[in-house]
Amino acid sequence: MAKGPNVGTPRPTILDVGRHVGVSATTVSLVLSGQDNKISPATRQRVLDAVNELGYRPNRAAQGLRSGRTQTLGFITDEIAVQPFSGPTVSGLHDVAWEQHSLLLMVNTTRNPSRIRAAVEDLIDRQVDGLVFAAIGTREISLPDLVRKVPTVLVNAFTSEGDLRAILPDEHAGGRAAVEHVLALGHERIAHLAGRENAWATKARLRGYVDGLLAAGLDPADHPVFSGNYRIDSGYELAMRAMSAKPRPTALLCGNDQMATGAYIALARLGLRVPEDVSVVGYDDEPLAADLRPALTTVRIPFYEMGRMAAQHTFGGTVEDLPAMTYLSCPLVARASTAPPPGQ
Amino acid sequence: MAKGPNVGTPRPTILDVGRHVGVSATTVSLVLSGQDNKISPATRQRVLDAVNELGYRPNRAAQGLRSGRTQTLGFITDEIAVQPFSGPTVSGLHDVAWEQHSLLLMVNTTRNPSRIRAAVEDLIDRQVDGLVFAAIGTREISLPDLVRKVPTVLVNAFTSEGDLRAILPDEHAGGRAAVEHVLALGHERIAHLAGRENAWATKARLRGYVDGLLAAGLDPADHPVFSGNYRIDSGYELAMRAMSAKPRPTALLCGNDQMATGAYIALARLGLRVPEDVSVVGYDDEPLAADLRPALTTVRIPFYEMGRMAAQHTFGGTVEDLPAMTYLSCPLVARASTAPPPGQ
DNA sequence: ACCGATCGGTAAAACGAATTACCCCGGGGG
DNA sequence: CCCCCGGGGTAATTCGTTTTACCGATCGGT
Numbered sequence: 001m002a003k004g005p006n007v008g009t010p011r012p013t014i015l016d017v018g019r020h021v022g023v024s025a026t027t028v029s030l031v032l033s034g035q036d037n038k039i040s041p042a043t044r045q046r047v048l049d050a051v052n053e054l055g056y057r058p059n060r061a062a063q064g065l066r067s068g069r070t071q072t073l074g075f076i077t078d079e080i081a082v083q084p085f086s087g088p089t090v091s092g093l094h095d096v097a098w099e100q101h102s103l104l105l106m107v108n109t110t111r112n113p114s115r116i117r118a119a120v121e122d123l124i125d126r127q128v129d130g131l132v133f134a135a136i137g138t139r140e141i142s143l144p145d146l147v148r149k150v151p152t153v154l155v156n157a158f159t160s161e162g163d164l165r166a167i168l169p170d171e172h173a174g175g176r177a178a179v180e181h182v183l184a185l186g187h188e189r190i191a192h193l194a195g196r197e198n199a200w201a202t203k204a205r206l207r208g209y210v211d212g213l214l215a216a217g218l219d220p221a222d223h224p225v226f227s228g229n230y231r232i233d234s235g236y237e238l239a240m241r242a243m244s245a246k247p248r249p250t251a252l253l254c255g256n257d258q259m260a261t262g263a264y265i266a267l268a269r270l271g272l273r274v275p276e277d278v279s280v281v282g283y284d285d286e287p288l289a290a291d292l293r294p295a296l297t298t299v300r301i302p303f304y305e306m307g308r309m310a311a312q313h314t315f316g317g318t319v320e321d322l323p324a325m326t327y328l329s330c331p332l333v334a335r336a337s338t339a340p341p342p343g344q
Numbered sequence: 345m346a347k348g349p350n351v352g353t354p355r356p357t358i359l360d361v362g363r364h365v366g367v368s369a370t371t372v373s374l375v376l377s378g379q380d381n382k383i384s385p386a387t388r389q390r391v392l393d394a395v396n397e398l399g400y401r402p403n404r405a406a407q408g409l410r411s412g413r414t415q416t417l418g419f420i421t422d423e424i425a426v427q428p429f430s431g432p433t434v435s436g437l438h439d440v441a442w443e444q445h446s447l448l449l450m451v452n453t454t455r456n457p458s459r460i461r462a463a464v465e466d467l468i469d470r471q472v473d474g475l476v477f478a479a480i481g482t483r484e485i486s487l488p489d490l491v492r493k494v495p496t497v498l499v500n501a502f503t504s505e506g507d508l509r510a511i512l513p514d515e516h517a518g519g520r521a522a523v524e525h526v527l528a529l530g531h532e533r534i535a536h537l538a539g540r541e542n543a544w545a546t547k548a549r550l551r552g553y554v555d556g557l558l559a560a561g562l563d564p565a566d567h568p569v570f571s572g573n574y575r576i577d578s579g580y581e582l583a584m585r586a587m588s589a590k591p592r593p594t595a596l597l598c599g600n601d602q603m604a605t606g607a608y609i610a611l612a613r614l615g616l617r618v619p620e621d622v623s624v625v626g627y628d629d630e631p632l633a634a635d636l637r638p639a640l641t642t643v644r645i646p647f648y649e650m651g652r653m654a655a656q657h658t659f660g661g662t663v664e665d666l667p668a669m670t671y672l673s674c675p676l677v678a679r680a681s682t683a684p685p686p687g688q
Numbered sequence: 689a690c691c692g693a694t695c696g697g698t699a700a701a702a703c704g705a706a707t708t709a710c711c712c713c714g715g716g717g718g
Numbered sequence: 719c720c721c722c723c724g725g726g727g728t729a730a731t732t733c734g735t736t737t738t739a740c741c742g743a744t745c746g747g748t
C-alpha cells in the first residue's frame with residue numbers, strides 16, 4: 001500500500017509524451033487543449049497515441065497554477081447532514097460540475113459567521129472557479145466582500161448586501177397550490193399545520209395558503225393555523241390538536257413531509273383514515289413521501305434543479321444574466337393521501 | 345460583480361511580502377511554513393506583520409504543484425443524496441479535514457463502475473492526499489489499482505482485492521443488542537421485520553438476532569422473520585402481516601427506522617399502542633427516530649465516527665496501522681417505544 | 689592570528705502545464 | 719530571382735511555492 005501521497009512510478013509529464021513522439025511539450029499541450037489548428041492531423045494523432053500508451057494524465061495542480069482555473073466549484077452550506085435539503089442540492093451541483101469536468105469542494109459552516117469567512121477565504125485561496133452558498137432553511141445570509149472575486153450564486157438563501165444572485169423555491173405558489181388542490185377536491189374545513197414560526201419558508205407558505213383561500217372567496221379566519229416546528233412530533237401534536245377542534249377539519253396542510261408523517265400517526269391513533277376521513281398534504285416531497293401508506297400528496301421543492309441551475313450559471317459565466325432572485329416553481333404532486341371530503 | 349474567476353487586484357505573492365520587508369521569498373516561505381529555526385525572531389515578526397498588512401494568502405495551486413500535497417481529501421460515494429448514511433459520514437470526514445486545514449473533494453458515482461474509475465483518476469490527477477470510499481448500503485466494491493497511489497480507506501464497504509482497510513459498523517452486535525434489549529424486558533414473542541433480503545447489513549443483523557435468541561436459550565424458529573426492503577411502506581405491510589400471526593408478537597424488531605415508522609402507522613391503525621401493546625425497535629438512529637411519538641428505541645450506526653476515523657487515518661498517514669477491517673460498535677439507544685410486554 | 693562552526697539568510701532550481709513570441713521551410717506572386 | 723506569407727512547430731517565459739544548495743559574517747577556541 002502507498003506510504004505517502006502519490007508514491008510509486010512518477011507520472012509521465014507533458015514533456016515525456018512530447019519526447020516519446022519527438023515533438024515539443026508545446027505541441028502536446030496544444031493538442032490536448034484542442035488548440036490544434038496549428039498542428040497537422042498526423043502529429044496530432046501521434047501525440048494522442050502516445051498519451052494513451054504512456055497513460056499520461058495532466059497534473060491538475062499545475063494546470064490550476066498556470067491557468068488560474070481549477071475546474072472546481074466551492075460549495076458552502078450550513079450543514080451538509082440535514083435532510084431533505086442538502087442531498088438533492090449537492091447532487092444537482094455535482095452533476096453539472098461533473099459534466100464540466102469539475103468537482104465540488106465543500107465546506108460545512110454550522111452557521112458560524114467566522115467559519116463562513118474562513119471558508120470563503122480558503123476556497124478562494126484554492127482558486128475555485130465559482131462559489132455556491134446554500135442555506136438549509138431559506139434565509140438571509142451575510143457574506144464577506146471577498147466573494148466578489150469569484151462568480152457566486154446563492155441557493156435557497158438571499159442577501160441584501162451587494163448584487164449577488166439568488167435561486168429560491170417559490171414557496172408562496174407552493175403553499176397556494178396545496179390549498180387549491182384540497183379546495184378543488186371540495187374540502188371546506190382546512191387546517192394548516194405550520195412549521196417553525198419565524199422561518200422565511202413558513203411565512204411564505206402561509207401567505208400562499210391565505211391567498212389561495214382568499215382567491216376562492218373564503219375567509220382565512222374560518223381555517224385554523226397551528227404553529228409548530230417542522231418535526232415529526234410537532235406534526236403529531238398539532239394534528240391531535242387540530243382534530244379536536246369544534247367542526248373537525250377534513251384536510252390537513254402540513255408544513256413539511258415530516259409533520260405529515262406525524263399527522264399520519266396521530267390520525268391513525270384517532271381511528272381516522274387517510275384519505276377517506278381526512279386528506280393530508282405534505283411539503284418538500286422528500287423520498288419518504290412516496291413511501292408512506294397511503295403515499296403522500298405533497299408539494300415538491302426542486303432542490304436538485306436549483307443546484308443544477310446554480311452550477312450551470314457559475315460555470316457558464318452567466319451569473320450576471322440571472323435576475324437578483326430567481327424563483328423556481330414548487331409543483332403539487334398528487335398521490336393517495338388526498339380525496340374528496342367524507343360525505344361527498 | 346466579478347466577470348471571470350479571481351479578477352480584480354492581483355493577490356500579493358510571497359515575493360511581494362518579501363520585498364515589502366526587504367527579505368527574500370525563501371525567508372517568507374520558511375517563516376510561513378514554521379521552519380523558522382533559521383530565522384531570527386525579529387525578521388520573523390516583520391514577515392508576519394507584512395503578511396498581515398498586505399493581506400497575503402498562499403496560492404494553494406502553487407503549493408500543491410510544488411509540494412505534491414494539496415490538503416484535500418477525495419471522497420467517492422454511491423449517492424450523496426441518500427439518507428441516513430451520507431450526511432453524517434461526510435460530516436465526520438469534513439470535520440477532521442477542516443481541522444487539518446483540508447477540504448473534501450467529492451464525487452458521486454451512482455454505482456457506475458466506469459464512473460468509479462473515472463472518479464479515482466480525476467481525484468488522483470488532482471493530487472488528493474487521501475481517498476475515502478463509502479457505500480450507502482454496506483457492500484463489497486471493486487476499485488481500480490490506481491488507488492494504491494494514495495492512502496485509501498473504505499467506509500461501510502469492503503473489498504477483497506488488495507490490502508485496503510475498511511471501517512464498518514458492527515451490525516451483528518447491533519442486531520444482537522436489539523434482541524437482548526427486548527428479551528431483557530421480558531418479551532417472549534418477537535418478530536423481526538428485516539430489510540432488503542440480500543443486503544450484507546440485513547444478513548449480519550439477522551445473524552445477530554438469531555445469536556441473541558440462541559444465547560438466551562430460545563429457538564429462533566419460534567420467532568418469525570419477515571423480509572422487506574428498508575422502506576416505510578415495507579415496514580407498514582410487514583407489521584400488518586406480523587400482527588396477524590397466530591400468537592401475536594409483542595415486540596417488533598425493524599430493519600431500520602424507516603420501517604419502524606411504517607410499523608408505527610400500521611400499529612396505530614390496528615388500534616395497538618406503542619409501547620403498551622407492542623414494543624418497537626428501529627435501526628440506524630436517524631434524526632427522525634428521536635422525533636417519533638413515542639420516541640423510537642433504536643440501534644445507532646456511528647456513521648459520523650466512521651467518517652472521522654477514516655479521515656484521521658488518511659491524514660495521519662496511519663492507514664496501514666489499521667487492521668483490514670475495523671468494526672465500530674452499534675449501541676442500542678433506549679427511548680420510549682419499548683417496554684415490558686402487556687400483562688407483565 | 690587563524691580555523692572551524694554556527695547563525696541568518698539568499699539564489700536558484702524544481703514542480704508541470706499554458707502561453708507568448710518567434711522560427712524555419714516551401715510555395716506562389718511579381 | 720526575390721519577397722512574402724502561411725503552415726507547422728518550437729524555445730523560452732511564467733504561474734507562486736517549496737526546497738536544496740550555498741554563502742558571508744561573526745565568534746569561540748587555541
